[in-house]
Amino acid sequence: MRIDVVTIFPEYLAPLRAALLGKAIEREKISVGVHDLRDWTHDVHRAVDDSPYGGGPGMVMKPDVWGEALDEVCASPEAPPRLIVPTPAGRPFTQRTAVRWSAEPWLVFACGRYEGIDQRVVDEAAERMPVEEVSIGDYVLVGGEVAALTMVEAVARLLPGVLGNPASAEQDSFSDGLLEGPSYTRPEVWRDRPVPDVLRSGNHAAIARWRRDQALERTYHRRPDLLDRLPAQDLNAKDRAR
Numbered sequence: 040m041r042i043d044v045v046t047i048f049p050e051y052l053a054p055l056r057a058a059l060l061g062k063a064i065e066r067e068k069i070s071v072g073v074h075d076l077r078d079w080t081h082d083v084h085r086a087v088d089d090s091p092y093g094g095g096p097g098m099v100m101k102p103d104v105w106g107e108a109l110d111e112v113c114a115s116p117e118a119p120p121r122l123i124v125p126t127p128a129g130r131p132f133t134q135r136t137a138v139r140w141s142a143e144p145w146l147v148f149a150c151g152r153y154e155g156i157d158q159r160v161v162d163e164a165a166e167r168m169p170v171e172e173v174s175i176g177d178y179v180l181v182g183g184e185v186a187a188l189t190m191v192e193a194v195a196r197l198l199p200g201v202l203g204n205p206a207s208a209e210q211d212s213f214s215d216g217l218l219e220g221p222s223y224t225r226p227e228v229w230r231d232r233p234v235p236d237v238l239r240s241g242n243h244a245a246i247a248r249w250r251r252d253q254a255l256e257r258t259y260h261r262r263p264d265l266l267d268r269l270p271a272q273d274l275n276a277k278d279r280a281r
């Protein structure tokens with residue numbers, strides 16, 4: 040997979056080169072390009088923003104600079120990339136989105152700052168490539184870079200050879216529609232707190248049942264909305280009786 044990121048703060052994307060992701064890049068499982076939007080300015084001030092038409096707080100990012108940047112970064116004789124634009128006003132980014140994007144050969148992230156990017160950039164790009172405006176949560180960040188880092192990590196960990204043990208990606212929370220329950224490791228007793236007996240019983244059926252119960256209970260208390268979404272048959276008779 041090829042990933043490009045356009046930003047006025049390239050240094051914000053440095054974490055992509057670290058740890059697991061850094062290894063995957065070294066092993067050429069993923070290629071990552073980070074581009075400074077200001078490289079496509081032509082004025083002495085390297086301006087990337089201007090006042091909003093119609094008034095309102097803050098500044099908006101200029102369409103001409105973004106247009107030239109995306110023309111170059113997204114240029115390809117073959118299929119164009121999928122352009123991803125983080126924004127508070129986007130469709131929610133979920134694990135389903137990550138799974139869908141993990142099948143893409145090429146993603147380009149357009150990271151805005153200020154109050155966002157002139158809408159014509161998205162509208163014009165959509166004429167020649169798939170474009171998605173996405174939100175990573177109902178809170179307002181200062182720019183798109185942290186959102187891009189978040190989404191790149193969620194997608195990259197699903198790619199073969201990137202994650203240490205691929206199995207855990209299948210057992211992700213949300214993959215069965217529930218939050219995952221608690222996890223434990225040695226020591227057996229820590230500050231007078233023992234590991235739940237069932238986990239040391241060797242009874243795999245009982246362990247699986249206990250883990251499902253813990254997941255249901257945690258989901259019920261923390262994310263009841265996820266329970267509404269679960270297909271009824273997934274909540275077996277005992278669960279439904281809870």
Ligand SMILES: Nc1cc(-c2ccc3ccn(Cc4ccc(CN5CCCCC5)cc4)c3c2)n[nH]1
Pocket residue numbers: 125126127150151152153154155156173174175176177178179180181182183184186
């Ligand atoms: N999930 C998520 C993604 C982002 C995100 C992504 C990309 C950019 C580019 C700039 N910003 C900052 C910004 C954008 C918009 C406003 C205006 N808006 C007015 C109404 C109320 C909400 C805010 C203020 C600041 C960004 C923020 N935040 N959260």
